[in-house]
Amino acid sequence: MGKGKEITIYDLAKELKISVATVSRALADDPVVSKKTKKKIFELAEKVGYRTNHFARSLRTQETRTIGFMIHELNSNFANSVLLGVEKIATEAGYDLIIAHSSESYDKEVANARNLFNKRVDGLIASLSFDTKKFDHFKQFKEKGVPVIFFDRVEKNSQNTVVVIDNYKCGYEATQHLIQQDCKRIAHITSNLGRNVYADRYRGYKDALRDHQLKADDKLLIVDNLSEKAGIDAARQISALKPLPDGVFITNDFVAAAFIKTLKEEKINVPEDIAVVGFNNDAIAHLIEPGLSTINYPGIEMGEIAARTLINHIKGVSNLQQINTVIINSELVIRQSSLKKKTV
Structure with missing residues (x-):
């Protein structure tokens, strides 16, 4: 064969x-x-690498005019924004989307990859699940010449085409902002450090502390999932520390919102006692009180760029082998949750 x-x-x-x-x-x-x-x-x-023939048309043209979209979760503004961007470009180019949702499960991600492969998608746009460590399920696409683009959560040190933000820079800037607000004991609440996004944000956090002669303290690092419970648990853990941290950089806005709500219940004031910076600029960031300082993560733009890059490759306009990393701009959005220094 x-x-x-x-x-x-x-x-x-x-x-x-x-x-x-x-x-x-x-x-x-x-x-x-x-x-x-x-x-x-x-x-x-x-x-x-046999693929079940779901579309008779693909026998004639070897094309299905479909693109696979694999996402780890769909209950966040960011994920939905990326999907909107992908859908916009795909529709304009005459492609349908098949959406697969891993629910943060490696096993489900593997099954989704097999399903999309069998459905003969012309290309794949994927973000890795929480616990993905092996990447063999993507080899079948490569072996058949089906292009794959990863976004957001990507395989580190890989030769794949990836679309990301500069998570290291964002982690550095979020932490530096807290330092500029006179925070000296800054905690970091994050998720699986095996994933590139959280590992890079953590490196940025540590380097910002180091560059400002502040010491990283293991007691001030909390690694959990991205649930409401994680935010509540982290707030209770932080509020029990002596001395109390005066700043916290949290790698997800939803977790940050649960964190702030729980601090209030513990009679700890934000930002007066603890200044808080989140990540993503989800809708919840400007709905909670105080408004949440956060990193704006341009999901629609990320989706558009990933889809356009993939479709250009499928059409032969460009070659993914010549495109390794596409970095999308992102910036710190300052609101009340981090402003210890009152402006006159």
């Missing part, structure tokens, strides 16, 4: 020395075929 050639059920049947009808029934999970035979067929199909 030649590399790059689209594998058919005839190839599978020939390799296994069984009938085409048996292969077809097995792939349709027909109970007529024994489990042992099915297992052999599925293992070979996986090994050689």
Whole structure:
């Protein structure tokens, strides 16, 4: 079976020395075929990169005019903004989107990748789940020449095309802003440091402290998930510290909102006692009281650039092998939650 050639059920049947009808029934999970035979067929199909033909049109054109969009969660303004950007560009170019949602699960991400591969998408735009450590499920796309672009959460030290913000710079600027507000004991509430976005923000936080002769304290680092409970737990943990931190940089606005609400319940004032900076500039940032200082994360622009880059490659206008990293501009948005220094 030649590399790059689209594998058919005839190839599978020939390799296994069984009938085409048996292969077809097995792939349709027909109970007529024994489990042992099915297992052999599925293992070979996986090994050689066979894709179920969901669209007859792809037999004629080798194109489905569809793009896969894999996201780790859909319940944030950022994720929805990226999707809006991707959808806008894809629609203008005449492509449909197939959306797959991993719910922060590696296993679900693997299943989604297989499903999109089988649906013969012309390209894939993906952001990695919380606990993704292996990346073998993306190899099948590369081997078939299907372009993949990663955004936001991407594989570190990879040769893939990625669309990101400068998370290190953002982490540095958020922390530096708190230092400029006379904060000397700054905590950092973040998530899985195995993911590029959180690792880079943490590096920025540490380097800003170092550059301003402030010491990083392990007691002031809290690593959890991005839930409301994480924000509540972090606030209770921080409020019990002696001495109390005077600033906190939180890697997610939703967590920051839960954090501020819980501090208020503990009779700790923001920003007077603890100044807070979040991340993403979600809608909640200007709805809570005080308004949340945060990093603006331009999701729509990120989606548009990822989709445009992918479609240009599919059309042969550009080559992804010549584009490694696209960095989107982002900036600190200052609101009341971090302003310890009162302006006259």
